[in-house]
Amino acid sequence: MALRVGEAATRRVSIGFRPEGGAVNVTEARLDRIRGPIQPRNHNARTIAALSSNPGCARRAVMDAAGVDKQQVAAHAGFPAPFGQSRFALSRGNAFEAQVKADGCAELLRLLREHLDLPIPEASYADLEEAGGNTSREARYARTRALLARAAASGDDAGTMFDHPLLRLGVGGRPVYLEPDLLAFKLGHQFHVVEIKSFAVIDGQADGDKVAAAVIQSAVYVLALRQVLGELGCGPDLVADEVLLVCPENFASRPAGAALDVRRQLTVLRRQLARLERIDSLLEALPPGLTFDLARGPDGAVQRPRAELADALAVVPARYTPDCLASCEMCFFCRQEAAGTTAALGVTALEDLGGVEHIATALHLARGSADAPGVQAEAAVLLRAAARLRQECLGEAV
């Protein structure tokens, strides 16, 4: 309980989006009720990045703001998510990171010298993964802040590489600690974010989806670093818009680096985070008693009836798109719910069929068996043309 009071206080101090404390507490209390009596799930760079992939989904926004354990809710609702990183991927990622950072970041230093012209004398290294043997987040964050403040304020030799700094970002009014697997370093009076990923860059080409995910995660770190430095009285220019992505090159595990521009992702993220802070307007439209609490008994068994949970979920509108399958734990639930709607066909189909909500309606329009009201007229013309083409090609009706 004390923790919760502390959180609310931090919220008022760090975000201050609602000067009268009462409204903040109402929102907080509602989010607490939605989550149930469990610890809120913390955001990390991955979940913050995922927010930007489907900005219009109220269900995800509410659940994330409340810190609901979506994985467990989805599983109990009968649609367990296909997620969780493979442990092989995790251990490969860790091994590659350890290799890059081994011996005082020897490999990384080579890359920084090659790609960013880091001067030879700058080789200073600070391990921020623990603060004097203490791995608590508060201690690590305090140490990170202290070292970054010193580096930002003083000359060139006050720190070059910061291994595993712990940053803090306000998300939905709640401070979130980000434990990046990256280093920030000072070069030419700018901090650069370095992201180490274990997917291969083969012949100069990497998997586009993976690079996109890495870029948006790095953007989260850039934003968090800017916020930390901003609290220390530094301008945003102190953090570079370019991040260095370090990946294995070709088929060996020798690391290679590439500089990536994250300005676009930063804009998207900022908009998303601002939206999360307006969560109270989303909550207003929802019934006051709404909760996703699984009502666990003393033995940990879920006692809430499945149908009741599903009904509660259905109250909050979702905006399912096939992209959700890659990033949201609720995806199978929402997909089943969205079955038969044009949204389930993806963004392209949805845009082509503007005004037509269900696939059945689209088929009726294509056959010409239903009248097209004004908003559907354009889509109806398109559908009939498509149906005619199909009939001419295949010789069969829709």
Next chain:
Amino acid sequence: MVTSIEALEERIESLRGRVRRARLAGDRELAAALRQELRSAEREWDEALEELAGNQPAQNVPPARGEQPASSAPGSPPGGASPAGVAAPGREGTGVAAGGLALPLREQVHQALTLLTVPAAPRLVSLVHEAFFAGAISGARLTSLRRDEERSFRAAPFARPYYLCAALTADLLAPARGVLAVSTWPMERRVIGPLSPRVDFLTAAIQVAESILRVSQPGPGALRLLWRFASNIPGGMTSGGKTNPRRVAGAAEAERGIHADADQAARTDAAQRARAQLNDAQQLFGTRLRGAPRSAAGG
């Protein structure tokens, strides 16, 4: 007799497998008995090899010290001098003659660290041991080593001639993560300032390069290690990707010269603080912050 050497090798392999299985199953008695059998098989193998070598025209093959060939470079072609190519430099004149296999883990680590002369991560310790002594040290066994040493020191301080201890971070005098050091080293060498990881890396490169120069035929492990250093030191390799120990040592020395003064100053300062503020056990194993200062975190 001579033809049986391959049979012996097969027998050694199978015995090793059985030792491992017995050990993992927790059957210590069986494991001990099998190990005895393994030792005698290895002795027989040595004798057989000596016999074979005696039949060959003698070249400059150094005498294969003890059991080393049995464990080093298992992938190398049979016969030939390759196992002996990674023979110990023997510069310490200590228990190396007993061979890597017989040495306890802490002594193997001590050997490698003594060669490097600087605090090093377990992975590097293992690679150095593999390259210059007998066999790799598994990383899993090294994780608990420092804790065991600390327990032993606290139970009976200074009862052993040396302890494998922590390197201390210069600012908080806390144990540096994942780095091993030797207690007999001066405090200045055991503290880690901001530039120390790089300086220690360069010193290790110089030590490895010089050790390779001392060996007539460095093994593949040693050359791989040298390449690892060379590729990450400016000027350590030619543009064609070739390298040699002298070049690596020269390049490392050049870069170390740039960082040395600043690093030394930070280390001397931290070492003075450590000697003044810490007790014996803390000087070896560091201090730890207990409980986060809340005001600092909120700040």
